[in-house]
Amino acid sequence: MRFSSFGEKFSTPSGILTLMEDISAALAGDPNILMLGGGNPASIEPVNAQFRAALARLADDPALFSATLGAYDGPTGHARLKARLAAFLSEQCSWPVSEANIAITNGSQNAFFTIFNLLAGRHSDGTFRRIVLPLAPEYIGYEAQSIDRPFFVSRRPVIDRLGERLFKYRIDFDGFELPDNAAAICVSRPTNPSGNVLTDPEVQRLDEIAARAGIPLIIDNAYGAPFPNIIHADVTPAWNENTIMCLSLSKIGLPACRTGIVVAQPEIIDAIGSINAITNLAPGSMGAALALDLLENDQLTQLCHSEIRPFYADMAAKALGWFNDAMGSTPGLAHKPEGAFFLWLWFPDLPVNSQQLYERLKKRGVIIVPGHHFFPGLAADDWRHRHECIRVSYAQPETHVQRGMEIIAQEVTRAYNGH
Numbered sequence: 110m111r112f113s114s115f116g117e118k119f120s121t122p123s124g125i126l127t128l129m130e131d132i133s134a135a136l137a138g139d140p141n142i143l144m145l146g147g148g149n150p151a152s153i154e155p156v157n158a159q160f161r162a163a164l165a166r167l168a169d170d171p172a173l174f175s176a177t178l179g180a181y182d183g184p185t186g187h188a189r190l191k192a193r194l195a196a197f198l199s200e201q202c203s204w205p206v207s208e209a210n211i212a213i214t215n216g217s218q219n220a221f222f223t224i225f226n227l228l229a230g231r232h233s234d235g236t237f238r239r240i241v242l243p244l245a246p247e248y249i250g251y252e253a254q255s256i257d258r259p260f261f262v263s264r265r266p267v268i269d270r271l272g273e274r275l276f277k278y279r280i281d282f283d284g285f286e287l288p289d290n291a292a293a294i295c296v297s298r299p300t301n302p303s304g305n306v307l308t309d310p311e312v313q314r315l316d317e318i319a320a321r322a323g324i325p326l327i328i329d330n331a332y333g334a335p336f337p338n339i340i341h342a343d344v345t346p347a348w349n350e351n352t353i354m355c356l357s358l359s360k361i362g363l364p365a366c367r368t369g370i371v372v373a374q375p376e377i378i379d380a381i382g383s384i385n386a387i388t389n390l391a392p393g394s395m396g397a398a399l400a401l402d403l404l405e406n407d408q409l410t411q412l413c414h415s416e417i418r419p420f421y422a423d424m425a426a427k428a429l430g431w432f433n434d435a436m437g438s439t440p441g442l443a444h445k446p447e448g449a450f451f452l453w454l455w456f457p458d459l460p461v462n463s464q465q466l467y468e469r470l471k472k473r474g475v476i477i478v479p480g481h482h483f484f485p486g487l488a489a490d491d492w493r494h495r496h497e498c499i500r501v502s503y504a505q506p507e508t509h510v511q512r513g514m515e516i517i518a519q520e521v522t523r524a525y526n527g528h
């Protein structure tokens with residue numbers, strides 16, 4: 110088969126492909142595998158019960174069922190959800206938005222592909238424009254998304270040591286200058302993989318830098334507020350016409366619905382609609398219909414507040430405790446877990462790299478994600494740090510996370526001891 114350059118680029122292995130294949134292999138295969146590698150949310154029964162009830166209301170209403178599953182939505186998605194969401198975001202977050210500011214996509218991964226390629230890459234004036242990621246590590250899923258040659262550029266963070274076993278990344282604003290060919294700035298907040306949450310002043314500063322350069326600030330809010338609100342730091346989500354805010358239903362517990370939500374100025378929303386029409390006809394309606402039901406029954410933020418956020422706050426504290434206990438006198442630090450549901454572990458000067466550690470752990474039945482995948486756009490250099498970290502999900506059953514931490518500590522200790 111002779112593939113086009115697009116075909117060649119998109120059919121070669123990528124970090125995100127390995128990650129998604131690991132997830133499905135683990136789920137389909139050996140039940141004893143400790144799957145701490147994927148981005149699947151936890152299965153939280155009181156939340157699932159509400160989803161089942163919403164699904165039952167949809168299934169039991171013949172007119173609603175036909176309207177939802179028997180017809181395509183428009184290219185920017187479910188009209189009633191967009192109207193309800195606009196009212197909700199205006200009321201709850203004081204964002205000055207209307208329906209014209211909202212597009213539904215088939216997951217936020219799909220939204221990022223569209224938005225990045227809409228803005229970055231080759232332009233008709235001959236320039237090649239880039240997406241600036243002000244803080245690496247960043248989300249593994251961005252890396253391979255450029256249709257053209259790679260367009261991400263990122264920067265090393267400042268690392269603050271917070272205590273014996275904790276550290277935190279900060280954007281290095283000293284000497285931070287946008288390249289002339291910047292197309293947009295993008296940050297995930299909370300950050301996958303580190304669980305870092307950029308402070309309000311950091312976001313405000315990025316917003317000012319973007320506005321001065323006349324480019325948008327993309328905020329990947331997959332774990333953020335108002336839903337799923339897996340944030341343990343005291344921050345406020347802000348939006349203005351220059352923000353492209355991407356939300357998702359995945360981390361509230363509905364990843365299989367593949368529903369993403371983009372809140373942006375109408376020019377961006379209309380372009381997403383055009384691309385949706387060409388590549389998808391329309392986004393799927395199931396997730397949108399469930400989200401509408403939950404919003405109309407005032408359950409969406411209620412579930413996040415009373416179930417989802419406390420669940421992950423508790424798991425973060427437990428996972429950190431298990432990590433500390435398991436490590437004993439072996440070196441190793443965790444990024445302060447301020448949001449999302451991962452512990453980002455750093456083993457300074459580890460004699461094996463993160464890929465080798467991943468392979469050793471896989472042999473012991475523990476799947477994690479090796480850290481080097483999470484530095485999209487960082488120039489290849491000799492920064493050891495990118496090969497010294499791993500990402501561990503704590504969205505899995507407690508016994509799995511605890512046992513996984515013990516095995517990780519054993520393997521890391523062996524490696525430090527030269528075995």
Ligand SMILES: Cc1ncc(COP(=O)(O)O)c(C=O)c1O
Nearest residue numbers: 148216217218297301331357359
């Ligand atoms: C930071 C971040 N952004 C975006 C996504 C994509 O999520 P989805 O396409 O399920 O909305 C994920 C998924 O894990 C993520 O972690």
